[in-house]
Amino acid sequence: MLRARGKGRRPVMLAIAGDSAAGKTTLTRGLVRCLGADRMTAVCVDDYHRYDREERAGKPFTALHPDCNHIDIMEQHLQLLSMGEPILKPVYDHATGRLVRPELVQPKDFVIVEGLLPLHTRLARACFDITVYLDPPEPLRHSWKVGRDCAKRGYTPEQVRAELDRREPESAAYIRPQRRWADIVVRFAPVAGRGDPPGTPLSAELLLRPTIDHPELGEVIEGAALGDATAMHLRLHRDDDGRPVDALHVHGYVSPEESSVVKKAIWERLGPRAGEGGLTPEALGRYGEADTSDPLAITQLLLLYHLLDADHRQAA
Ligand SMILES: Nc1ncnc2c1ncn2[C@@H]1O[C@H](COP(=O)(O)OP(=O)(O)O)[C@@H](O)[C@H]1O
Ligand SMILES: O=C(COP(=O)(O)O)[C@H](O)[C@H](O)COP(=O)(O)O
Numbered sequence: 001m002l003r004a005r006g007k008g009r010r011p012v013m014l015a016i017a018g019d020s021a022a023g024k025t026t027l028t029r030g031l032v033r034c035l036g037a038d039r040m041t042a043v044c045v046d047d048y049h050r051y052d053r054e055e056r057a058g059k060p061f062t063a064l065h066p067d068c069n070h071i072d073i074m075e076q077h078l079q080l081l082s083m084g085e086p087i088l089k090p091v092y093d094h095a096t097g098r099l100v101r102p103e104l105v106q107p108k109d110f111v112i113v114e115g116l117l118p119l120h121t122r123l124a125r126a127c128f129d130i131t132v133y134l135d136p137p138e139p140l141r142h143s144w145k146v147g148r149d150c151a152k153r154g155y156t157p158e159q160v161r162a163e164l165d166r167r168e169p170e171s172a173a174y175i176r177p178q179r180r181w182a183d184i185v186v187r188f189a190p191v192a193g194r195g196d197p198p199g200t201p202l203s204a205e206l207l208l209r210p211t212i213d214h215p216e217l218g219e220v221i222e223g224a225a226l227g228d229a230t231a232m233h234l235r236l237h238r239d240d241d242g243r244p245v246d247a248l249h250v251h252g253y254v255s256p257e258e259s260s261v262v263k264k265a266i267w268e269r270l271g272p273r274a275g276e277g278g279l280t281p282e283a284l285g286r287y288g289e290a291d292t293s294d295p296l297a298i299t300q301l302l303l304l305y306h307l308l309d310a311d312h313r314q315a316a
Helices: 024-035 053-057 071-082 138-152 157-181 218-224 256-269 272-276 294-315
Strands: 012-018 040-044 087-093 098-105 110-115 130-134 184-189 203-208 232-238 244-250
Touching (some): 012 024, 012 071, 012 157, 024 040, 024 110, 024 130, 024 294, 071 087, 138 157, 218 232, 244 294, 256 294
Parallel strands (some): 040 110, 130 184
Antiparallel strands (some): 087 098, 184 203
16 A cells, blocks of 8 residues: 555655765755655664664674664665655664664655665665765764764764774775765865865765766856856766766855855756745755855755655656
């Protein structure tokens, strides 16, 4: 029985994969706030951890290892969600490291599934309309993890660094290989060689693989070429397998006015659908306590385009 979505339609499923502190929750949160919790469900698949933190301490592997997670149950639940069915999802409390009472999740029109291993198996990958892999440079991710885990999860910097070292072989074996299955690979980083002053917002590089239809960005890019700086441009890259792939560069060092031109142009490409559901664009680009980033907002706008586009195709 298909339900939950009216007219027998299934939810649009977006996966956001990446290592710990790669920025998955940050990217997800803005999308949920923009589309509204009444239209979007967010699920974190790290809730499928098989052991709590104390039990895990005595095991020969870390939380990144597939054997440390109920991957088979995750696959079952992803299939149910993708058919519009509810699940009783386990819950892992990151603050205490304990597994707590499961929660009922009813998929809305859009479902974001973020976490360490959502693209690990073929069956899991088959559940998604759009797949993203977050790929910040490792030193940046490490500093994000130290900052976040010390502020919110009760660790010391030394403990976080030791844990990152312990996890590295499993990051290489199980997390990073998921990059190859993403339709879009996102890397937030400073632009190499520019020597921008501290505090300059990070830029974003997005590999737009031809596994899904991306929006036509030619006019947006032309409109973005203001003054001496260019807020955004497309380059042809070689992907890991040697094939050419479009790389969209979104620059953090340009003025807010220049970024606004790009944001407005992509917003307009969302079409009438943007106005229909009462979207909240102010929610985009937020990270940390009260910081904002235009490259993050533009990345989220592109994902919003894909979500609404997939929804529109389903309706057609
Ligand atoms: N795009 C970004 N720009 C700046 N800082 C970011 C960005 N994404 C994440 N961060 C920082 O990294 C930390 C970890 O991000 P988070 O979204 O919690 O990662 P994950 O959910 O992948 O573990 C955040 O607390 C934030 O400080
Ligand atoms: O790697 C992660 C994933 O979460 P995130 O991507 O949000 O970091 C966490 O560290 C583990 O789930 C549990 O680890 P802990 O033992 O620290 O609870």
